[in-house]
Amino acid sequence: MDWGTLLATLSGGVIAISGTVLADRLRHRHEGERTGEARRRAVYIEFITAAGVGHARLRQIAQSPEAEADPEAAARAALSDAGIREVRERLFIDATTDIAGAGQAMFERLRVLQRVVGAGARQTSPAFHDAYHPYLDAVWAYRVAVREELEGTSFGPAAFGWEEWDGTDRCAVCRREAAAAGA
Numbered sequence: 001m002d003w004g005t006l007l008a009t010l011s012g013g014v015i016a017i018s019g020t021v022l023a024d025r026l027r028h029r030h031e032g033e034r035t036g037e038a039r040r041r042a043v044y045i046e047f048i049t050a051a052g053v054g055h056a057r058l059r060q061i062a063q064s065p066e067a068e069a070d071p072e073a074a075a076r077a078a079l080s081d082a083g084i085r086e087v088r089e090r091l092f093i094d095a096t097t098d099i100a101g102a103g104q105a106m107f108e109r110l111r112v113l114q115r116v117v118g119a120g121a122r123q124t125s126p127a128f129h130d131a132y133h134p135y136l137d138a139v140w141a142y143r144v145a146v147r148e149e150l151e152g153t154s155f156g157p158a159a160f161g162w163e164e165w166d167g168t169d170r171c172a173v174c175r176r177e178a179a180a181a182g183a
Helices: 003-063 071-082 084-094 097-118 126-151 172-182
Strands: none
Touching: 003 071, 003 084, 003 097, 003 126, 071 084, 071 097, 084 097, 097 126, 126 172
16 A cells, blocks of 8 residues: 555545635625625615605604694604614624614614703704704714725815805805804
C-alpha cells in the first residue's frame, strides 16, 4: 500500500470539504446581511410613512379644530390610527443606533405637534408653527441619517433649492410674522 497516495487523497478530500463548508458559511452570512439590511430598510420606510399619516391627520385637524368635538382626542387618535407607536418599537429593535435616535427625535417632535393641535391651535397660528417647523427639521434629519446609512451619501436643503430643512424660509405664515415683527 502506498501511503503517499492515501495521504494525498485524504488531504485533497479535507481541502475540498473545508472549501465547500467555508463557501457555504460565507454565502449564509452574506444572505443574512442582505436580509437584515432589507428588514431595516422596510422598517425605516414604514416608520416615516406612519409619521406622515399621523402628521397629515394633525394638519387636517389644525385646519379647523372647531370641527372636532374633542380636538385633543382627535389629535391622540391621529397618531394611534397611524400606528406609529408600533412601528417605532420595531425601529428600536431593527435600526442602528443613529437611526433609532433620529427616529425618536422625530417622534418626540411629532408628539409636541400633537399636543399643540390637541390644544386647539389652528394651522395658521404661531403655536402651530412653533411646533411644526422643528418637526419638519427632525423629519429631514431622519431622512438624511437613513440615506447616509443605506446609500453612504447625503444631501442638504440646497439640493432642493431651500435654505433650511425646517421650511421656515418657504412658509408664508412665518414670513408674514417676520415681516410684521420687523415693521
